[in-house]
Amino acid sequence: MDGTRPLVSVVVSARGNGNRLGNLLDALTRQTLDAEQFEVVIVDNDPPGPHRPVVRTVTKADRPYAARVLHEPTPGLSAGRNRGISAARGRYVAITDPDIVPDPGWLMALVAAAQEEQVFCVGGRSLVDYPEGSVLALSEPLQECHGAVRWPAQRTPAAWPYWVTGCNLLFERQTALELGLFRTDLGRKGRWMGDCEDLEFIDRALQSGLQVLIEPAAVVTHPVYLSETTGxxxxxxxxxxxxxxxxxxxxxxxxxxxxxxxxxxxxxxxxxxxxxxxxxxxxxxxxxxxxxxxxxxxxxxxxxxxxxxxxxxxxxxxxxxxxxxxx
Incomplete structure (x- = not known):
């Protein structure tokens, strides 16, 4: 820690799913990384209106870490994340999503891998959960639409057939600003089901000579709901x-x-x-x-x-x- 500057800024962009933030924020209170070493930056990307579930969820309970809410009027996951990254104060930024539940050792594992291996970026393991079941009997290619299915047993460079996902990613903030943040013509935007903003970001880093690592010990759980398993x-x-x-x-x-x-x-x-x-x-x-x-x-x-x-x-x-x- 450098004075009041946190080591890590956890950045979350919410649009239409701010009411699911509670489980993530509660899970962050159980992190083994000291609460004074990280902040949480939540970007409210909802359209204008009096109903602000993001603000209500963040402010309704006291938590041991610092948390603040920003507003990004431009719709889109990449726009929201870029707003949060730009305002973050940590040396590292950890990206995740509102409905993600990280294991207690999540942040500690990501930071340890980045510092011990001296790499720009570390992606953790994202486990998909189907709490409501699924409409279809999902084959592996369909499961991969919800996230990576196969993970290495130990730390390994990010390369095919493994890939990292934007709900479990940590990188050096200053280097990312110099590289360029997430492309806003990629990624989810309202009802448009875009993606690849995280894949492009990682490929651009690798092709710029930066190192990206997968740390399977940094685990989060990603729920996939019934409506996301239909034809x-x-x-x-x-x-x-x-x-x-x-x-x-x-x-x-x-x-x-x-x-x-x-x-x-x-x-x-x-x-x-x-x-x-x-x-x-x-x-x-x-x-x-x-x-x-x-x-x-x-x-x-x-x-x-x-x-x-x-x-x-x-x-x-x-x-x-x-x-x-x-x-």
Whole structure:
């Protein structure tokens, strides 16, 4: 701690889910990291109006850590998070979501990994819970729409097939400000189910030469509700994901495994749809329909960006070849 400056600022942006903040705030009172070493910055991203569930939830109880509420009028998860990060006072920023419940050792594990390994960013393990059950029998690809399913057994560099998620992420604040924060054309925005803001941020950090680590000992639980397990939800999620992966090309080199939108992927999705019809497998039908939606929206967005003359980032080997020719 540097005077009154906290070591960590926990930043949470809430829009339409501020009434779920209570469990997170209560869980933060049980952190093994001393309460004087962290602050909590909650960004109220709700639209204008007299009903402010975020403020009511934060102020209705005394807690051992400092907490403050900011307002961000621009809608969107990235806009809210960026507002909180900009106002944070900690050396590190830990990003999470209103309905997340962290284990008691969460912050301590993230900070220890960052300091011991001397890395820019650490992502923890996010466990998905289905408190209301699920409408569909979820296959692994459908479960991955709610978060990573596979995690390493010990600290490991962030690389495919593992990835980190925005509900469990800690990074050095000043370095993040210099790198650039979350892109506001990515991520959830109202009813638009965008994503990839965390994936793009991490890829940009890695491609800038910064180190990112996964610490599986830093655990949070992420509840997924019944409405998020329907066929309609997965189709909408696939559309948003396809658009956002296409937009990622504007700032980072996208890992091929994260794209999966070539001819073979289309054939696999069509075959999966036919097989699901034959075997009356509803989950497989949704999985395949989501893939076709995702692929279609990916290519449609790439075409739109080309019409707008928005150029993608070139792979490094192509850039190097062109520099060699120019020299």
């Amino acid at each position: 309609r939800y997965f189709i909408r999620q696939g559309a948003g994901h396809g658009v956002c992966v296409a937009r990622m090309h504007l700032s980072v080199q996208v890992v091929p495994a994260a794209i999966r939108a070539d001819r073979d992927a289309v054939i696999d999705a069509v075959v999966g749809l036919a097989m699901s019809w034959g075997f009356l497998d509803r989950a497989k039908a949704v999985e395949s329909a989501r893939d076709l939606t995702r692929i279609g929206f990916y290519h449609a967005e790439r075409a739109r960006l080309r019409l707008l003359r928005r150029r993608p980032v070139l792979p490094s080997f192509i850039t190097a070849d062109r520099q060699g020719v120019a020299s």
